[in-house]
Amino acid sequence: MSDTTHLLIPYAASASEGSQQALQGLALPHLDRLLARLIPHTAHTDTGEDTSFSAPHERAQAQALGLPFEDGRIPWAAWHRHQQGQPTGGQAWAFVTPCQWHVSTDHITLRDPDGLALDEAASRALLAIVAPWFAEDGITLHYDQPTRWLASGALFANLTTASLERVLLRDVRAWMPDAKQARTLHRLHSEMQMLLYTHAFNDERAARGLPVVNSFWVHGTGPLPTPAPAPTTAPTVPTTLRDAALREDWRAWATAWAALDAGPVAALLRQAESGAPVQLTLSGERNALGFHSAPRSLAQRIQGLFRPQRFIDLRNKL
Structure with missing residues (x-):
């Protein structure tokens, strides 16, 4: 050390x-x-x-x-799980952040997830809603904290993603993963937007004056090196x-x-x-x-x- x-x-x-x-x-x-x-x-x-x-x-x-520090492929999620004393199983991991995309005439802006006022109960309820859709593509979601989940799946093994800081309060289109490499992820974005647009989860939030959750951001992808860093x-x-x-x-x-x-x-x-x-x-x-x-x-x-x-x-x- x-x-x-x-x-x-x-x-x-x-x-x-x-x-x-x-x-x-x-x-x-x-x-x-x-x-x-x-x-x-x-x-x-x-x-x-x-x-x-x-x-x-x-x-x-x-x-x-x-850790590996190749651009867009730093395995922060796997490292986080390892630091918690949880097994990574040799799998590729990712962070999934529930968020709101604000659509205007010429921008799709990712707003600060902290502004969603998600607590653990709401985050877990949302996780239960979307997890089956991710599971169909071989992605398993795990609760980590209100504005960040963990995900495991082969999709994340070689996926290059922009960190949340890079896209925060900016137009998401410039920071999306390559369409050919991440076709599944692009489809999931479309499916989640349609699912959440009219979902009772967001209706209830809107009725309480809370921001709706209509998308997610994937970041920190990749497997942990073997052996893990000392x-x-x-x-x-x-x-x-x-x-x-x-x-x-x-x-x-x-x-x-x-x-x-x-x-x-x-x-x-x-x-x-x-x-x-x-x-x-x-x-x-x-x-x-x-x-x-x-x-x-x-x-x-x-x-x-x-x-x-x-x-x-x-x-x-x-």
């Missing part, structure tokens, strides 16, 4: 104009001091596109845990920047950054200054940059004094 403390910060920067403006007036003194002490960790620097199915921080987290210390992954960035609330995002700088980043800086091994990963929507503590040459120390690496200089690389 690694004794290196790893802080992985998703949505550290964005190409959004609002994010760029927020950064201009944002002071992150602890982060700048930390970056001046660390050196790039090329093995943990990841390059992708903002259209990649897996976000850079997901690929970085998978790599840190010893236990390791998972990176700390704060979510406050992500939550604000997905809502494009850049004022809240800047406030969250200041809190991170004063909290987890400052704590990591103190560890680095004490000589403890540390690792920092900064992730945007395209790329992730890795840094770690290591003995530095005289030239590197001098460069750190006169040309310290600052976050403001790195943001466009994310």
Whole structure:
């Protein structure tokens, strides 16, 4: 088990104009001091596109845990079941998130599942309604939490899917799995929309002023490697920047950054200054940059004094 403390910060920067403006007036003194002490960790620097199915921080987290980190095929569901101490049976698993697709003239937007106000009883009732339809295609559904179920089936063995974060509050059509590879899944989407459109489950929700559930999203697909990855210390992954960035609330995002700088980043800086091994990963929507503590040459120390690496200089690389 690694004794290196790893802080992985998703949505550290964005190409959004609002994010760029927020950064201009944002002071992150602890982060700048930390970056001046660390050196790039090329093995943990990841390059992708903002259209990649897996976000850079997901690929970085998978790599840190010893999981496959191929785009769109990180077996998060199988890993989750394994971490719960439940057998995966060598099968391929997936997460299935019940959700609402909002259809407008030119968009089909996946709204935040947390806004559905699903509790365990409602989620289990919905699961019982849709499970027989999935079972006809060899997919077994298992309850996990109100807004997320587990699914097992051969369909997920080689299926490339976009993570929920990638499609959240966006047009789902750009993030659907390949139609040839996922013909069964595309059909299930159509069947579930027809089933739920007039179902008493949604009628009852509408009568109580609750959002209807009319679709689902599959993500985190694949089998767990054999043997399963050895236990390791998972990176700390704060979510406050992500939550604000997905809502494009850049004022809240800047406030969250200041809190991170004063909290987890400052704590990591103190560890680095004490000589403890540390690792920092900064992730945007395209790329992730890795840094770690290591003995530095005289030239590197001098460069750190006169040309310290600052976050403001790195943001466009994310």
